[in-house]
Structure formats: C-alpha cells, structure tokens
Amino acid sequence: MRKSALSALKRITFVAMMGALVGVSMGAATANAATARNGSCEAGEFCLYYNSDHAGSVSDFTSSVPDYGDEQPSCYDFKGAGNGKGLCVKNEAASVWNRTSGPVTVYFNSGYAGPRQTIAAGGKVNLNSDLKNENAAHKFGDGGGTTPPPGGSYGTPATNPHPSATARAPQATKRTQFIDDQIRSLTGEKDCWVGDYRSYESSTSNHNTGNALDCTISNAIGSYPSAAQKEQGWKLARWLQKHAAKLDVRYVIWQGKIWSVARSSEGWRNYTAGSGVTGGHYDHVHVSVQNPHGD
Incomplete structure (x- = not known):
C-alpha cells in the first residue's frame, strides 16, 4: 500500500474511533442525566406522587427544597399526568421514590423542621401517617431518621359523639x-x-x-x-x-x-x-x- 493511502486510512480510522467514543460518551450522558421538573421520575431524582402506591401525578426533583410553596405560580407542582396534576405538592404528596444515590428526608415543616421521614437510596415507599399529605420540604443526603409529632401536639382526636344540631350564636352546639x-x-x-x-x-x-x-x-x-x-x-x-x-x-x-x-x-x-x-x-x-x- 502506498504511503499516502496508508495515511488516509489512518486518518479515517482515527475519526471513526473518535466518533465512536463521542457516541459512547453522549450515550452515557443521556442515560445518566435527569431532567428535573419534567413530570417523569428518572435516575438521580427524588419524586413525590399525589396518590399512595406511586400513583397519580409525579413531581420530580434533583436537589433539596426547603419550602415547596403554597400557591401558584410560585409553588412546586405536580407535573406528570394523572390525579393531582398542576396542584402544589406542599401537603399533597402520599408516596415517594428516591432514585438518588443517598438518603432523602421529607419534613413536616418548611425549613427542614418538625416530624420527618428518611427514605434510603432506591426506596419506593408510601409516606407514613405523620407525613402523608403533610409534607413541606425535603433534603438530599439527609439521614435524619423518623420522628413522631411534638409531644402532645397534633395527636389523633377522639371521635365526635354529638349529633348534628343547631344553636344560636354566640353559643356553640x-x-x-x-x-x-x-x-x-x-x-x-x-x-x-x-x-x-x-x-x-x-x-x-x-x-x-x-x-x-x-x-x-x-x-x-x-x-x-x-x-x-x-x-x-x-x-x-x-x-x-x-x-x-x-x-x-x-x-x-x-x-x-x-x-x-x-x-x-x-x-x-x-x-x-x-x-x-x-x-x-x-x-x-x-x-x-x-x-x-x-x-
């Protein structure tokens, strides 16, 4: 083979190899990168679901959020299709999926305070009775554990034993x-x-x-x-x-x-x-x- 032809072949081979490497690199990036807030729970994300058992609309996150917000247009909302789509996620989530590589803790109060539940990496669970529809924030990499409500506060009330009736204000029934x-x-x-x-x-x-x-x-x-x-x-x-x-x-x-x-x-x-x-x-x-x- 002549030298010029050999050089051309080397150049073609080099370009092809670089193209393959770029393709592999791009493919890996595509596979590993998560697109936050697109309504799809992808690898690397922490996801809130409107319904129990991971049903209904989903809201996906790639970072901690100290306060989900109370109303549109400033709140974080459910993005995916299904029940709850468009609603603010604060105090509306019933289940979660932690697709990150570390623990994520859900909090009852904004600012990472109050009763909390930690979901291990890969965990796909329903929120416990303290946090179900009572969620205000979540924090990545936080192994905060699970706590009950503050002592004596916000406990479960007794069943109301009194029948429907009327009085006259200011008197209460x-x-x-x-x-x-x-x-x-x-x-x-x-x-x-x-x-x-x-x-x-x-x-x-x-x-x-x-x-x-x-x-x-x-x-x-x-x-x-x-x-x-x-x-x-x-x-x-x-x-x-x-x-x-x-x-x-x-x-x-x-x-x-x-x-x-x-x-x-x-x-x-x-x-x-x-x-x-x-x-x-x-x-x-x-x-x-x-x-x-x-x-």
Missing part, C-alpha cells in the same frame, strides 16, 4: 364545642370562637347556628400573620382536614384556600367568596361543622 375542646387539648390553639350573631348573614348560616369556629392565628384580626404564624395556621388547617371524619368537620378555610369533605378529591381550592385579610381568611382559620343546614 355540643358538636362544635367538642371540636373546640379537641383543638385546645391537642394543638394548643386557644383562640377559637363562634362569634356574635351576624344579622347580615342568613339565620341558618354555620356561624349563626353555632356550627362554625374561627381560630385567630395572626397577632390580631385584620393583620397578616408572620411566616411562623402562617405555618402554624397550616398545621391546624391540615390537622382539621386529616381528621375531618372523626371530628365531623365539613370544610376548612385558610390563606385564601378552602378544603371541603364534599370536594375532597380536588384538594385545597381557591376561596373566592371573600377578599382582604379577614375576608380571605389570612388572619384566622375557619372550620365549619357538619350540620342540618349544610353550607
């Missing part, structure tokens, strides 16, 4: 008073009331019939809560949601959001019946009780 007592003893919230009779409302409204409580969370009615008070309000609201069946709760309103038993599958919806600090329920948590007059 026995069913409503039972909820107030459970809130005081198990959550520490002590500023809940039925309120005076409201002449501007129907005589059968929840408040006027003694079937609703307003629990002040901010420093005073008419003032917005601090960040810590806002978190405190959500803890109470989620607790009422979680134990709605045992307490005979009908619906809960907080921070411009409403959750109701009748539409529980929709999660926390935007509350549009009121506005402003008090009308939007930014300074107090409202809880209505199952009663003869409904909503």
Whole structure:
C-alpha cells in the first residue's frame, strides 16, 4: 500500500474511533442525566406522587427544597399526568421514590423542621401517617431518621359523639364545642370562637347556628400573620382536614384556600367568596361543622 493511502486510512480510522467514543460518551450522558421538573421520575431524582402506591401525578426533583410553596405560580407542582396534576405538592404528596444515590428526608415543616421521614437510596415507599399529605420540604443526603409529632401536639382526636344540631350564636352546639375542646387539648390553639350573631348573614348560616369556629392565628384580626404564624395556621388547617371524619368537620378555610369533605378529591381550592385579610381568611382559620343546614 502506498504511503499516502496508508495515511488516509489512518486518518479515517482515527475519526471513526473518535466518533465512536463521542457516541459512547453522549450515550452515557443521556442515560445518566435527569431532567428535573419534567413530570417523569428518572435516575438521580427524588419524586413525590399525589396518590399512595406511586400513583397519580409525579413531581420530580434533583436537589433539596426547603419550602415547596403554597400557591401558584410560585409553588412546586405536580407535573406528570394523572390525579393531582398542576396542584402544589406542599401537603399533597402520599408516596415517594428516591432514585438518588443517598438518603432523602421529607419534613413536616418548611425549613427542614418538625416530624420527618428518611427514605434510603432506591426506596419506593408510601409516606407514613405523620407525613402523608403533610409534607413541606425535603433534603438530599439527609439521614435524619423518623420522628413522631411534638409531644402532645397534633395527636389523633377522639371521635365526635354529638349529633348534628343547631344553636344560636354566640353559643356553640355540643358538636362544635367538642371540636373546640379537641383543638385546645391537642394543638394548643386557644383562640377559637363562634362569634356574635351576624344579622347580615342568613339565620341558618354555620356561624349563626353555632356550627362554625374561627381560630385567630395572626397577632390580631385584620393583620397578616408572620411566616411562623402562617405555618402554624397550616398545621391546624391540615390537622382539621386529616381528621375531618372523626371530628365531623365539613370544610376548612385558610390563606385564601378552602378544603371541603364534599370536594375532597380536588384538594385545597381557591376561596373566592371573600377578599382582604379577614375576608380571605389570612388572619384566622375557619372550620365549619357538619350540620342540618349544610353550607
């Protein structure tokens, strides 16, 4: 073979080898790289699912998040197809899949605080009873373990023994008073009331019939809560949601959001019946009780 032809053959072989190496390299990168926030749980990601047993919409992450956020457009939401798509993931996840190489801990409170559950690398589990639909943050590489709720707080309430009834505000029905007592003893919230009779409302409204409580969370009615008070309000609201069946709760309103038993599958919806600090329920948590007059 002539020297020029041999040189040309060497060049072709070298180019082909480099192409193959680049192809292998690109293939490896494609296989290993995860695309965060695309609604698909890929290798290297930590994923939250809306439903138990890894069903429903998924929200995928490649890093720690100290606070999922409460509302659109700033919250982290469920991206994948299925139940829950588009909802904020905060306090809405039921199961997780840890596809990272280290532990990931899910937290009850924002800022990596409160009750927590650690999921080992590769773990694909349902969140425990403390964290299911009570999730506010997660942290990569954190082997924080699992803790119960703070002593005595937010425990499971007793079943409400009182029948549906009506009273006249400011008197509470026995069913409503039972909820107030459970809130005081198990959550520490002590500023809940039925309120005076409201002449501007129907005589059968929840408040006027003694079937609703307003629990002040901010420093005073008419003032917005601090960040810590806002978190405190959500803890109470989620607790009422979680134990709605045992307490005979009908619906809960907080921070411009409403959750109701009748539409529980929709999660926390935007509350549009009121506005402003008090009308939007930014300074107090409202809880209505199952009663003869409904909503």
